[in-house]
Amino acid sequence: MSTESKVDVLIIGAGPAGLMCAQGLNRAGVKVRIVDQRPKRVAAGQADGIQPRTVEVLQSYGLAERLLREGNQLHMAAFYNPSPNGGIERTDRTPDVTAPSARYPHEVTLHQGAIEAIFVDSMRERGLEVDRPIIPTSLELSTEESELKDPNAYPVKVELKHLEDNTTETVRAKFVVGSDGAHSWVRKTLGITMDGEQTDYIWGVVDMIPDTDFPDIRNRCAIHSNNGSCMIIPREGDKVRLYVQLSEKEVHVDPETGRVDRKKFGPEQVMEVARKSLKPYYIDKVGEVDWWTIYIIGQRVASKFSAHERVFIAGDACHTHSPKAGQGMNASMNDTHNLVWKMTHVLRGWADISLLKTYEFERRKYAQDLINFDKKFSALFSGKPRTEDNQDGVSHEQFLEAFQTFGAFSSGIGIHYTSSVVVQPAHQSFATNQTVGMRILPHVFIRAADARPYELQDLLPADTRFKILVFAGNTANASQLDRVKVLAENVETGVLKKFGNEVFDILSISSAHKEKVNYTDLPEVFRSHWSKVLLDDEDMFKRSGSGKGYEYYGIDTEKGAVVIVRPDGYVGMIAPFEKVEDIETYFAGFMIPRS
Amino acid sequence: MSTESKVDVLIIGAGPAGLMCAQGLNRAGVKVRIVDQRPKRVAAGQADGIQPRTVEVLQSYGLAERLLREGNQLHMAAFYNPSPNGGIERTDRTPDVTAPSARYPHEVTLHQGAIEAIFVDSMRERGLEVDRPIIPTSLELSTEESELKDPNAYPVKVELKHLEDNTTETVRAKFVVGSDGAHSWVRKTLGITMDGEQTDYIWGVVDMIPDTDFPDIRNRCAIHSNNGSCMIIPREGDKVRLYVQLSEKEVHVDPETGRVDRKKFGPEQVMEVARKSLKPYYIDKVGEVDWWTIYIIGQRVASKFSAHERVFIAGDACHTHSPKAGQGMNASMNDTHNLVWKMTHVLRGWADISLLKTYEFERRKYAQDLINFDKKFSALFSGKPRTEDNQDGVSHEQFLEAFQTFGAFSSGIGIHYTSSVVVQPAHQSFATNQTVGMRILPHVFIRAADARPYELQDLLPADTRFKILVFAGNTANASQLDRVKVLAENVETGVLKKFGNEVFDILSISSAHKEKVNYTDLPEVFRSHWSKVLLDDEDMFKRSGSGKGYEYYGIDTEKGAVVIVRPDGYVGMIAPFEKVEDIETYFAGFMIPRS
Known part of the structure; x- marks a missing residue:
């Protein structure tokens, strides 16, 4: 038994990109459906940084108040470098955000599940729920030109499988958005390639409540030590996230898959590296680790962001990069924020369907800029610090300059959409x-x-x-x-x-x-x-x-x-x-x- | 059948004074009960002005956010006086609040029912509801000195009658708060007199949505016209409250009761007087009148605020005055805000019961100051304007000076509790x-x-x-x-x-x-x-x-x-x-x- 239904927009994947899309369309009165393969929302870990521009965007939907109430704010950044006496010492403290026009001049940190909850609760008030656990099993896009150009047509046919009872259904949609993550099924089904490469930077991440005498534990810290680099991101409540640079000597990378073997290296080992890098300060954790991971940075952008402007991809499905500048969730939400009003105008018959071409035009350029930014920043961050013995290392001045230069970009404030039908700079x-x-x-x-x-x-x-x-x-x-x-x-x-x-x-x-x-x-x-x-x-x-x-x-x-x-x-x-x-x-x- | 129960504090009357008291005690974990004779909350009209200090107080309980979201803000005051060309003209615009240290430098207007709802909803989250419709029928206070001095004793016995099913019950309370309004049953039962007198100022009040070309309709306006004085208080949404001065020529005051005969004078008549006073501007209403009243100003303070510090009175039960400076609800809430922590400390065994004497000491002095302020302000406001023909009238300069001098007081920011066991100014x-x-x-x-x-x-x-x-x-x-x-x-x-x-x-x-x-x-x-x-x-x-x-x-x-x-x-x-x-x-x- 298979049912069949029609919807204006079907969204596949209920992460930050999909949820932003769903709530925006729902708010605009568009008939929308959102499905996700996970049986439940993310409970801990994952992305956690919200940039100043994203707070402005959330505020424009009336969603920033709760984010600001629940999240932690990063106002100050502290920089540590090797001390001549061994261990590390503080070199500088600066504003965490370098974007003078930012309305909210700070980052907000809150775990992804809590951010998703803001969207989910807001949608629920308007009667929209995420359907889960559901996976798409096939996607067909009409090849009829007339159908593809008709905003009232349903040229996309998607088969969905309900994982709980193994039933299937067919959805005919005017538009589909694939916001289904870095391993996007939608992207693969459309045959869209990812351009770019994997780096050899390996990082470990641990979320926990610290016990420490480190005086900047509540500031965002960039630590260059002779034991490797480390980043501290204070989080909601008393929680802190540590990013710790690892080397292939420490972790075992499977040459076949290019992935880290997680059996031999866990959160305790990540903490141990952090402990060494933070000396002479001590750091331990109170209770259990909240979440942890190890990853190798990949830097890639999808070659296309849509198929005939009827099926789109958004978020991690189009771009992957290092998490250390806190961009991922922001890029994802801003992808669909860009798409929502355009789809709505087309669906209402206000705008011509060609308006949708500006989504890829505006957001793919942004994604490419993001990767370029990330390459430079990651290299500086993962580089060895300059010391007496290593004059070729990264100096604090070099790093700080990059940190501040990239500030306008990483805050999201610097996003600049160039000339198009919707951007006319003549006057x-x-x-x-x-x-x-x-x-x-x-x-x-x-x-x-x-x-x-x-x-x-x-x-x-x-x-x-x-x-x-x-x-x-x-x-x-x-x-x-x-x-x-x-x-x-x-x-x-x-x-x-x-x-x-x-x-x-x-x-x-x-x-x-x-x-x-x-x-x-x-x-x-x-x-x-x-x-x-x-x-x-x-x-x-x-x-x-x-x-x-x-x-x-x-x-x-x-x-x-x-x-x-x-x-x-x-x-x-x-x-x-x-x-x-x-x-x-x-x-x-x-x-x-x-x- | 009559039941009997015990409670730490019984509050009689669920207006602003009673609700502030109940939510504060409830939040502090005190066993509290609050009853009210009305079957439902106030739906429209009544008090509507929240002063800057009261917003600070509400914020200290976490309740200001909703008030600020729902209420209107008054930032600017406009003053109108007779024009040499007939009708009125604008003389001045000034800040509405003259208290430089105010955290919220504006009044907030919102109808009393919406303000009560903020308390009621907050109490409900903690499991406390207002019991209604209930009236007290008797109150007995122990005469045993030892019982009166023992914070763990229940020296007050109150009979309550449930109006819906006519059942009665007995409540034994450690303390009782009578926040049952200007005609307080608790006050009368305790035999506490009101000192002061009735004035001969008669005012009409109308709440409505205006249709007007008056350019200051969204500012607080003090209008002195040759047709009488008038005050405009913009409210939440598009609503506006008009206060219109009336004379005994216009309304019929029953010499027996001292009350206005409401059969012969209604909202249409109040609007008609306003229409004349606002010329050359026109003003009409959109749709129905939301609420209206006519009152004669009385200025009185209760001679005592408690009986043996076991039964207290608070709010309108202790002080009545003109509503035009927007003080009523503020004085009431601040009465019980003063009482809540003192009662809590005594009930917890932290403080000696004598601490409760400071309630009357601090709040009765404040009430007397309020009446003195009100006498001066009402006289200036109800006075005839100074014109060429009436050189003895109130000049704008005189009125503005009073308006600003009294600003610190009327904003609540100037409240100053003098030396006592809880106020020690030595250093x-x-x-x-x-x-x-x-x-x-x-x-x-x-x-x-x-x-x-x-x-x-x-x-x-x-x-x-x-x-x-x-x-x-x-x-x-x-x-x-x-x-x-x-x-x-x-x-x-x-x-x-x-x-x-x-x-x-x-x-x-x-x-x-x-x-x-x-x-x-x-x-x-x-x-x-x-x-x-x-x-x-x-x-x-x-x-x-x-x-x-x-x-x-x-x-x-x-x-x-x-x-x-x-x-x-x-x-x-x-x-x-x-x-x-x-x-x-x-x-x-x-x-x-x-x-």
């Missing part, structure tokens, strides 16, 4: 500090109606709508207010009429002062609700950091500009008031006009 | 800016172990423990570190040994720099966990406002001082390191030494 000069293709800079503005400070990002939720930010300039000036009124009419009769009000959310931001300005001055199309008018001014107590926003974004305080923010929080284009037609052209590049 | 000079008897000033410090910024108030939860804040001075200096070690030994062998570790939570705050200091430097008694050591330094990104804390509190950066914070967040005493014996003397004044 960049009208907001000189807000790069088109990068995420909208966080900044606090006050609401005109009640002077309450708001972080702009919080007013731009990931609700699938494009946000039109009308930096209205100095509306206390009558001639500027006239320009704003003309703009309002052009926007209303242009973009809104052509593509539909429901696609857009409009916020206006005046540079006039709170003591004088009335929110009622703005044209109605720019204040659909009293809360939609903001001011670039200090709050009543000058505490929130509000004010000087125009300057921060590089926008003319008198004349203003229009900034278009994509549903995923990245700036799609900028336009001066007089080029309102370019905004229409931008949207016409991927959206379907009404009637 | 005030060792923390010149932190007044003994006032709440601990909020300030951000960073944790020594991980440089994460924390608001100090968040580390001082209302968990019934006294907090010992060891401002350890410059611990990078060896001789100062020696002083700290001596202090640690004195605290360990003195206060901790004498009164028990479980009564105290110790935090240490070093003034040394984050790049150099190790949390492991501090003596163990001052770092029972790695999170217990703080630094007075800027965070890694200089964003949280941390740093210069010693200066802010007026404490010597090199030499430090010890600050004792009561379980309710008020500073009980300050001592230099060398006067550690005075700390013992302070606690010996109301606590019972072990063995």
Whole structure:
């Protein structure tokens, strides 16, 4: 007996990439199904680092609060190097994050299971559960061109096997997302190859509660010792993760499989190496090891991210790299964050199906940058430290420079999507500090109606709508207010009429002062609700950091500009008031006009 | 059939005072029962303003987050006066709150039912429900001196009647709290009189969603018009509350009862008066009126707040006044916040029963100050505005000065408990800016172990423990570190040994720099966990406002001082390191030494 059903999107794999995808589509009202082969959620270990940009993204779905409540925060990084007296000594302490515009200027550490729970609980509130344990057994994609181009067609047929009772079912889907990990069945079934190679860096990982006199045990530590490198990642509660560099002398690598023999080397041995590297400090564990692993770093990117933009792969299925810069879970979630709004727009009939090509365009380039970053960082991290006897080793200055240079990238803040139908940098000069293709800079503005400070990002939720930010300039000036009124009419009769009000959310931001300005001055199309008018001014107590926003974004305080923010929080284009037609052209590049 | 049961504390009345009391005692593990005569919680209207200090207090119980999420915030106040052209015009906009040290520099508005729900839901999680509808029918207090002085005795006997099935029961309680409102049955039963009088100010109140072109509809507005005064309080969602001054000409006051005849004057009439006062702006309502009332201001304080410190009254049962400064709910919750820890300490056998005398001492003085404040503020608010024709009227400058002068008081930030067994100001000079008897000033410090910024108030939860804040001075200096070690030994062998570790939570705050200091430097008694050591330094990104804390509190950066914070967040005493014996003397004044 086999049942057959239809779904808009079938997601295979309920790790961070799959769950981000499922919750986003579910929130957008898309008919979605998510299946996973594991009978239960991850209980310990695995990925654990959330980067600053990922916290911003989670916040845009309303999910950051719980992450911040449950997770640990890394604010400080400490660097240790060989001491002339033997053992190690502290060389430096610096900020852990080097991305000045980060809204959350720290990493968050929390085990993957707890992060998955945030998604799962949020989906459950909306009636969506992960179906498990289920594995896909076959996937067929239509070869009919007309079917592949029709967003309403179901060109993908997947057979699923329920592991608990061995029943099978057939699912016909408009789209499939394979977020099924480094050994992705979807990727292999599509015949997509992984480009790149395995390194000879071997690392051991142990999660535990430490007993130690090491004074930086609650900071992120990069330790270069003569006994090998070591990294400390403090975690939620009193837990700490140790990454310990191992050598082929210590562990046995099976030449056939290229994998480490886990029978001969376990967590006790990893701890023993750490103990030596941390001298003169002592470190032991309280109770049992929470989780452990040993791995050899591979650095690979999938050659393609989709088959005909009907079956996609995302997350570890497209990229594998070292875990030490805490990127894995972040890259994965941001893959599907990029995909969710695009799929939704296509499924709603708002956007042309060709929009989906920008997923691979934007995320594959990012994955390649990630591997390049990882190669440099891993080499420096795994290298021997510079000492009197080893002048060719890695010096602290060299390592710190790399750590800080890569900071913008590893924080996720530096992600920059280049020109495409959804990224149009022509009028960049009208907001000189807000790069088109990068995420909208966080900044606090006050609401005109009640002077309450708001972080702009919080007013731009990931609700699938494009946000039109009308930096209205100095509306206390009558001639500027006239320009704003003309703009309002052009926007209303242009973009809104052509593509539909429901696609857009409009916020206006005046540079006039709170003591004088009335929110009622703005044209109605720019204040659909009293809360939609903001001011670039200090709050009543000058505490929130509000004010000087125009300057921060590089926008003319008198004349203003229009900034278009994509549903995923990245700036799609900028336009001066007089080029309102370019905004229409931008949207016409991927959206379907009404009637 | 009548049942009989025993309880530590019986609370009569589940309004804000009763609920604060119940949740606090419940959280502290006290056996508590709370009954109310209403079959259901308040659904709309009633009190709605939460002042800055009350938000701090709610935060100390972990309840502020929901309040802030659901409530509206008032940041700006606008003042309107008669325009020479007829109607009104805006005279000024100022901060709504004038208390620079307020952690939350705004009022929060949310209807009483939603605020009660925060308490009720939090209690439910811990297994405590409000029993309703129930009324007390008799209350007997033992006259035996020995029983009255014995904290383990049950000297109060209360008969309760269940209104739904007319059954009765007898409850024997160690303590009873009467938080049963302005017409308190408990107060009347104890024969406690109310001192004060009724005014001739009559006000109408309407809650509704407005349709208006008035540009300050989302600010708190004080409007003095020639048609009478009016106050606007924006509320959660799009709701707004209007307070409208009425005259005896407009409403009929029954000379017998002193109450307004509600048959002849309703919400439409109140709206009509508001409409006239707001001209030239128009105001109407969208849909139905949410809630309304008319009242005559009474200003009274109960002559006593307890009978033999076994039966207490709290909230509206002890004080009535005008609602316009948004004080009612705040005074009520802070009454029982003051009482909860004292009762808990007595019930646990930690403190002598005489500690409970400080409840009336501290809260009755506050209530009297409140009435004095209210008299002045109401007179100014209800007074005619100064105009060309009425030079004796209230000028804007006069009103604004009063508004700002009273700001510290009305925000709750200015509450100052004077000398008593729990307030010992002898060593005030060792923390010149932190007044003994006032709440601990909020300030951000960073944790020594991980440089994460924390608001100090968040580390001082209302968990019934006294907090010992060891401002350890410059611990990078060896001789100062020696002083700290001596202090640690004195605290360990003195206060901790004498009164028990479980009564105290110790935090240490070093003034040394984050790049150099190790949390492991501090003596163990001052770092029972790695999170217990703080630094007075800027965070890694200089964003949280941390740093210069010693200066802010007026404490010597090199030499430090010890600050004792009561379980309710008020500073009980300050001592230099060398006067550690005075700390013992302070606690010996109301606590019972072990063995």
